[in-house]
Amino acid sequence: MTDTTQHRSGFVTFVGRPNAGKSTLMNALVGEKIAITSSKPQTTRHAIRGVVHRDDAQLVIVDTPGMHKPRTLLGKRLNAVVQTTLGDVDVICLCVPADEPLGPGDRFIDQQLEGFPRAKKVAVVTKTDAASKERVAQQLLAVSELRDWDAVVPLSSIAGTQLDVLVDALVGLLPEGPPLYEAETTTEEPLSVRIAELVREAALEGVRDELPHSIMVTIDDIVRREDRDLTDVYANLWVERDSQKGIIIGRGGSRLRQVGADARAEIERIVGTQVHLDLRVKVAKEWQGDPKQLGRFGF
Numbered sequence: 001m002t003d004t005t006q007h008r009s010g011f012v013t014f015v016g017r018p019n020a021g022k023s024t025l026m027n028a029l030v031g032e033k034i035a036i037t038s039s040k041p042q043t044t045r046h047a048i049r050g051v052v053h054r055d056d057a058q059l060v061i062v063d064t065p066g067m068h069k070p071r072t073l074l075g076k077r078l079n080a081v082v083q084t085t086l087g088d089v090d091v092i093c094l095c096v097p098a099d100e101p102l103g104p105g106d107r108f109i110d111q112q113l114e115g116f117p118r119a120k121k122v123a124v125v126t127k128t129d130a131a132s133k134e135r136v137a138q139q140l141l142a143v144s145e146l147r148d149w150d151a152v153v154p155l156s157s158i159a160g161t162q163l164d165v166l167v168d169a170l171v172g173l174l175p176e177g178p179p180l181y182e183a184e185t186t187t188e189e190p191l192s193v194r195i196a197e198l199v200r201e202a203a204l205e206g207v208r209d210e211l212p213h214s215i216m217v218t219i220d221d222i223v224r225r226e227d228r229d230l231t232d233v234y235a236n237l238w239v240e241r242d243s244q245k246g247i248i249i250g251r252g253g254s255r256l257r258q259v260g261a262d263a264r265a266e267i268e269r270i271v272g273t274q275v276h277l278d279l280r281v282k283v284a285k286e287w288q289g290d291p292k293q294l295g296r297f298g299f
């Protein structure tokens with residue numbers, strides 16, 4: 001940074017349909033796995049901040065749950081999280097995947113942006129590696145017709161292409177200001193939340209239909225052993241029905257063991273010690289529609 005260029009900082013949010021690639025994009029820009037991702041829709045269930053540091057700028061990204069037509073009270077609350085976030089940011093990025101045609105879901109979200117006239121607006125066409133050049137061009141044209149964007153950027157988080165183009169465009173749209181976070185901070189997600197999310201990510205792998213939506217994870221305790229390089233994690237994996245419990249546990253407990261092993265490997269990376277994961281499967285009857293239970297789960 002030279003004396004003549006002012007440092008810029010501010011908040012940028014990623015919104016879009018479920019599965020559009022928002023969380024994968026945030027992780028790619030921050031350079032660390034902050035949000036869990038999956039091929040199942042509605043993976044993200046709260047607003048998650050990740051910080052991108054540059055010499056000349058600091059970008060605070062707020063990843064949001066996919067906006068969708070809600071079918072449950074949980075769905076309604078997730079959409080409300082997005083609405084609240086939109087009111088608090090300098091730049092809104094509408095993420096649209098290149099490999100699916102622009103649809104009513106995308107248009108509905110685009111219309112929601114009208115309520116936030118002060119925010120700059122950027123269209124991001126994600127997953128360009130998964131579509132032909134022609135499809136990407138068509139998608140760019142289709143999003144360009146939605147509104148007069150401050151920038152339109154096609155990119156691939158997985159191939160790592162054009163990420164710098166997006167960051168440059170976003171930095172240019174931020175107000176001048178000092179860094180908002182310490183240089184070493186990439187997120188302020190509490191450890192217990194990150195661990196619960198990693199367990200949920202592992203549990204989402206290989207489940208189908210309604211089950212992904214029914215899964216919730218809570219953490220009872222995280223205990224760092226003083227005598228050994230070991231952390232004990234006590235977690236609960238909640239489902240909505242007894243029949244789902246059987247599916248999660250699997251024959252002879254095989255599925256649950258796999259979930260535990262996958263989650264443990266990921267948790268070890270963030271806690272930096274070996275991990276013993278105590279994972280219990282429990283039923284919270286129809287929790288997605290139960291206001292009391294949703295409150296207990298923090299929604």
Ligand SMILES: Nc1nc2c(ncn2[C@@H]2O[C@H](COP(=O)(O)OP(=O)(O)OP(=O)(O)O)[C@@H](O)[C@H]2O)c(=O)[nH]1
Nearest residue numbers: 018019020021022023024038042043044066157158
């Ligand atoms: N091919 C390809 N796949 C991608 C890319 N970015 C994300 N994906 C995949 O798309 C799926 C959804 O990614 P997420 O980042 O979880 O999507 P999201 O928009 O955060 O989804 P919700 O949290 O449910 O709203 C995952 O299977 C990702 O691996 C990309 O650049 N290329």
Ligand SMILES: [Mg+2]
Nearest residue numbers: 022023043044
């Ligand atoms: Mg997400």
